[in-house]
Amino acid sequence: MRLPPVAPIVRAKLGSAPANGHTTFLPQIRKLVVEYCDRWPSSDNTRTFLLNHIEDVARQNPHVEVVVRQRSHKEPIIRGFYVNQRDKVVPLNGLEVTQIQKKIELLLDSSGAKIKPLKKTVESTTEAARGIWSGLHAERPTL
Amino acid sequence: MGHVHQRLASTTARLASSLSTAHLSKFPPKDLLFVKGREIPTATIDPDTWASLQPPPPTALSAFAHRIGLSSVLTSTEVIQQVCTHPSFLQLFKQHTPHERDPATNGQLAAIGNSLMGLFATEYVRATYPYLPTRVMKAAVTAHVGPLPCANVAQEMGATPLIRWQRSRGTLLKSGVLHSDALASIPRALTALVYQQRSLPSARQFVHSYFLSREVDLRGMIKFLDPKKALLEMVKKFQRELPKSRLLKETGRYSNSPVFVVGIFSGEDQLGEGFGSSLKMAEYRAAEDALLRVYLTRIPPHLVQLPSQTFPVGVGDVYKKAQEGDYKPPDLVESEIMYASSGNSFTHST
Numbered sequence: 001m002r003l004p005p006v007a008p009i010v011r012a013k014l015g016s017a018p019a020n021g022h023t024t025f026l027p028q029i030r031k032l033v034v035e036y037c038d039r040w041p042s043s044d045n046t047r048t049f050l051l052n053h054i055e056d057v058a059r060q061n062p063h064v065e066v067v068v069r070q071r072s073h074k075e076p077i078i079r080g081f082y083v084n085q086r087d088k089v090v091p092l093n094g095l096e097v098t099q100i101q102k103k104i105e106l107l108l109d110s111s112g113a114k115i116k117p118l119k120k121t122v123e124s125t126t127e128a129a130r131g132i133w134s135g136l137h138a139e140r141p142t143l
Numbered sequence: 144m145g146h147v148h149q150r151l152a153s154t155t156a157r158l159a160s161s162l163s164t165a166h167l168s169k170f171p172p173k174d175l176l177f178v179k180g181r182e183i184p185t186a187t188i189d190p191d192t193w194a195s196l197q198p199p200p201p202t203a204l205s206a207f208a209h210r211i212g213l214s215s216v217l218t219s220t221e222v223i224q225q226v227c228t229h230p231s232f233l234q235l236f237k238q239h240t241p242h243e244r245d246p247a248t249n250g251q252l253a254a255i256g257n258s259l260m261g262l263f264a265t266e267y268v269r270a271t272y273p274y275l276p277t278r279v280m281k282a283a284v285t286a287h288v289g290p291l292p293c294a295n296v297a298q299e300m301g302a303t304p305l306i307r308w309q310r311s312r313g314t315l316l317k318s319g320v321l322h323s324d325a326l327a328s329i330p331r332a333l334t335a336l337v338y339q340q341r342s343l344p345s346a347r348q349f350v351h352s353y354f355l356s357r358e359v360d361l362r363g364m365i366k367f368l369d370p371k372k373a374l375l376e377m378v379k380k381f382q383r384e385l386p387k388s389r390l391l392k393e394t395g396r397y398s399n400s401p402v403f404v405v406g407i408f409s410g411e412d413q414l415g416e417g418f419g420s421s422l423k424m425a426e427y428r429a430a431e432d433a434l435l436r437v438y439l440t441r442i443p444p445h446l447v448q449l450p451s452q453t454f455p456v457g458v459g460d461v462y463k464k465a466q467e468g469d470y471k472p473p474d475l476v477e478s479e480i481m482y483a484s485s486g487n488s489f490t491h492s493t
Contacts, residue, residue: 003368003369003427004427006366006367006368007366009282009364009366011282011285011289012290012291013291014282014285014286014289014291014364015286015289015291015292015295016286016287016292016295016354016357016358016359017357017358017359018295018299018357018358019356019357019358020299022356023351023352023353023356024212024352024353024356026210026211026299026300026301027210030203030206030207030210030301030304031203031206062205062206062209062214063206063209063210064206065200065202065203065205065206066202067163067165067202083298083299083300083301085303125358135394136392136394136402136404136418137392137404
């Protein structure tokens with residue numbers, strides 16, 4: 001009797017899937033760069049934020065490398081660099097200091113993954129917990 | 144440009160992180176600038192090579208230590224620098240800066256850490272799945288702490304811009320160094336550091352939280368050549384009645400989509416159940432199911448007894464004399480069946 005062929009296990013492909021948060025959590029953001037201009041008025045609020053609040057942000061988030069950079073004659077921005085080697089850039093012109101703080105929080109909480117619209121209601125690595133219904137295993141209907 | 148060159152160029156561009164120059168004492172270096180008095184500007188060093196020689200900023204290293212939760216173990220930037228420097232970097236460093244002191248590399252630490260990780264993974268897999276065949280247990284250990292998961296964990300920790308290494312081709316005597324090899328050395332070095340600065344139980348905690356909590360598909364690693372024959376051997380080992388397959392349910396026998404549900408029984412006890420579009424297929428799956436129910440028997444986490452828990456808790460190495468931890472050895476189970484257990488990865492026997 002011919003049995004189905006068996007594919008060999010290749011050692012180089014033996015790996016595991018990540019489960020961030022099951023035991024320990026690795027924050028996904030690694031660097032935050034705030035870029036401002038010294039002269040232009042669009043950077044006024046950003047400069048106020050940098051003078052008053054950026055140190056607190058850096059102290060409360062020791063896992064993030066906080067960098068302040070000059071970006072002359074341009075609008076102020078923040079860049080967040082993530083562990084998946086992607087970055088997010090958020091412009092800060094027209095924002096108040098509290099709104100800038102919100103944008104900082106947005107970048108700190110983000111995972112850096114591309115924002116894709118979710119098509120399915122549930123996305124999971126495992127099958128349904130209660131099992132898939134089978135007509136052959138269900139109870140026969142009784143009158 | 145051929146596709147091989149294109150891929151190499153794109154890989155190099157991806158790996159070459161943008162160099163941050165704020166922490167460097169001399170930038171731009173005089174070597175790379177145009178030298179007055181010469182007709183053709185010559186640089187003694189290629190800019191990409193110069194960039195790969197520069198150390199990562201100390202702020203990045205400190206942030207890395209905090210991100211992985213080891214800020215109390217990795218106290219100084221030099222230690223973190225050592226962890227992120229692969230031994231292949233030494234040759235590049237000596238070639239371009241022969242008069243400076245050699246940087247500390249993570250070769251020895253990675254070797255110690257690799258042994259420790261193998262120990263923790265093996266005892267965990269053995270204690271959690273006592274009936275797993277030896278070859279599957281070895282594959283499971285590789286899947287948990289092998290080179291691929293080590294490289295993946297290093298990337299997830301954010302060590303890609305911090306690693307200092309050099310790519311090398313494999314020769315007859317020496318194996319080559321790829322990016323994943325260099326990255327894989329970082330978690331191993333971290334494990335060894337945790338052991339050296341704290342203790343073996345702390346190193347075990349580190350490996351359990353970063354590696355042994357990841358999802359590994361054991362079912363996919365268990366392959367069968369002839370499950371009915373293997374089940375027959377197993378049933379004889381457990382001294383039960385010989386397996387007999389019985390048709391439990393069927394539908395659509397002569398249609399284009401029949402479904403048969405077959406159960407394999409040892410006397411009155413059902414060992415396994417399988418479905419299929421033919422009787423043979425269903426019987427094959429039933430035998431597979433019966434074997435998997437034995438192999439994948441799992442001890443619940445709160446009942447798992449690890450041999451290394453006898454090492455005393457508290458700062459110190461394995462030679463420290465202190466009160467040993469409690470360990471209740473599990474009962475010995477039936478040994479694995481010999482059919483198709485050569486220990487090699489599966490090849491068809493001719």
